[in-house]
Amino acid sequence: MVAVENLTKRYRRVHAVTDVSFSVRRGSITGFLGPNGSGKTTTLRVLLGLVTPTSGRALIDGRGYRELADPARRVGAVLEPVAYPTRTAADHLRALAMPLRVGRRQTDEVLGLVGLEDAAERATGSFSLGMRQRLALAGALLGDPELLVLDEPANGLDPEGIRWLRDFLRSWAAEGRTALLSSHVLAEVTQTVDHVVIIDHGRVALDAPMPEIGQGSVTVRTPYADLLADLLADDRAAEAGAGATADTPVHRVGPDELRLPHGWAERVGQVAAEHRIPLVELHTTGPDLEGVFFALTRGDADDPEVGSRVARPRVAGR
Numbered sequence: 001m002v003a004v005e006n007l008t009k010r011y012r013r014v015h016a017v018t019d020v021s022f023s024v025r026r027g028s029i030t031g032f033l034g035p036n037g038s039g040k041t042t043t044l045r046v047l048l049g050l051v052t053p054t055s056g057r058a059l060i061d062g063r064g065y066r067e068l069a070d071p072a073r074r075v076g077a078v079l080e081p082v083a084y085p086t087r088t089a090a091d092h093l094r095a096l097a098m099p100l101r102v103g104r105r106q107t108d109e110v111l112g113l114v115g116l117e118d119a120a121e122r123a124t125g126s127f128s129l130g131m132r133q134r135l136a137l138a139g140a141l142l143g144d145p146e147l148l149v150l151d152e153p154a155n156g157l158d159p160e161g162i163r164w165l166r167d168f169l170r171s172w173a174a175e176g177r178t179a180l181l182s183s184h185v186l187a188e189v190t191q192t193v194d195h196v197v198i199i200d201h202g203r204v205a206l207d208a209p210m211p212e213i214g215q216g217s218v219t220v221r222t223p224y225a226d227l228l229a230d231l232l233a234d235d236r237a238a239e240a241g242a243g244a245t246a247d248t249p250v251h252r253v254g255p256d257e258l259r260l261p262h263g264w265a266e267r268v269g270q271v272a273a274e275h276r277i278p279l280v281e282l283h284t285t286g287p288d289l290e291g292v293f294f295a296l297t298r299g300d301a302d303d304p305e306v307g308s309r310v311a312r313p314r315v316a317g318r
């Protein structure tokens with residue numbers, strides 16, 4: 001439904017995006033992920049006809065946004081939370097509804113859909129960021145679009161709001177509709193999206209369906225993390241044969257925590273038992289989008305959440 005083809009956008013000396021290509025399948029929820037400043041918003045703005053690319057193009061159903069018939073009805077977009085402090089939520093939606101030829105019944109309906117029916121007559125200036133996000137989403141839903149384009153939709157949402165957004169997007173996809181949403185906070189999207197495009201420094205670093213994103217990983221906690229890591233590395237080297245340099249899959253992710261690829265739990269247990277190392281925790285987790293993200297983006301963006309990681313697992317299968 002969406003095709004971004006060799007998209008490049010430069011602002012004077014800033015290379016915001018470089019040769020970015022990816023597509024969004026109809027009926028899918030695609031997460032467009034990357035650290036702050038990686039080029040997500042620029043790409044979405046080109047897709048919505050708000051920015052002219054330096055080269056390349058971004059198409060919706062084979063056409064540029066501005067060439068679509070009735071684009072505001074076919075595509076619902078949220079680039080920023082609503083900011084008209086003196087307007088009530090209902091008035092804000094009615095103003096958006098007019099050019100779309102959408103009646104009062106639908107404005108009430110979308111307010112209910114985003115859980116703001118009780119705040120309809122309140123001025124948006126008194127809204128929290130999360131409420132303004134919900135109102136912006138209500139505006140995007142007004143035209144009953146097939147495609148939603150959402151820039152950081154979970155920004156400002158509390159955990160309950162994030163769960164609500166997740167459920168909303170799942171039911172959206174279940175109706176066969178499509179969404180492209182950007183985020184720099186991985187936890188928000190891991191359980192929501194079925195396809196992932198990771199962008200880093202303006203370039204696509206990964207474009208893959210969720211099922212292909214690694215197989216998960218094994219987490220080990222022990223006060224003897226250094227010793228266990230060394231023993232596991234020796235064990236791996238011994239397995240590889242004399243003289244071989246072992247590519248150790250052990251990653252230190254905290255003062256007492258190690259992470260290994262999926263399937264290592266048994267070996268870790270054996271090595272720990274052989275050397276009488278007490279384990280506080282040993283468990284296997286599911287697909288490790290976070291690991292993939294940190295490995296690909298090297299965590300060197302200005303996002304404190306990204307930069308605070310002490311070690312980054314390898315990308316599964318790479």
Ligand SMILES: Nc1ncnc2c1ncn2[C@@H]1O[C@H](COP(=O)(O)OP(=O)(O)OP(=O)(O)O)[C@@H](O)[C@H]1O
Nearest residue numbers: 011014016034035036037038039040041042043184
């Ligand atoms: N209008 C502009 N003029 C100059 N530089 C810009 C402009 N818009 C974006 N940039 C630069 O392009 C790069 C990509 O920015 P963009 O906003 O697309 O990233 P992002 O991934 O959406 O980041 P964030 O998560 O912080 O919103 C950044 O270096 C940014 O400073």
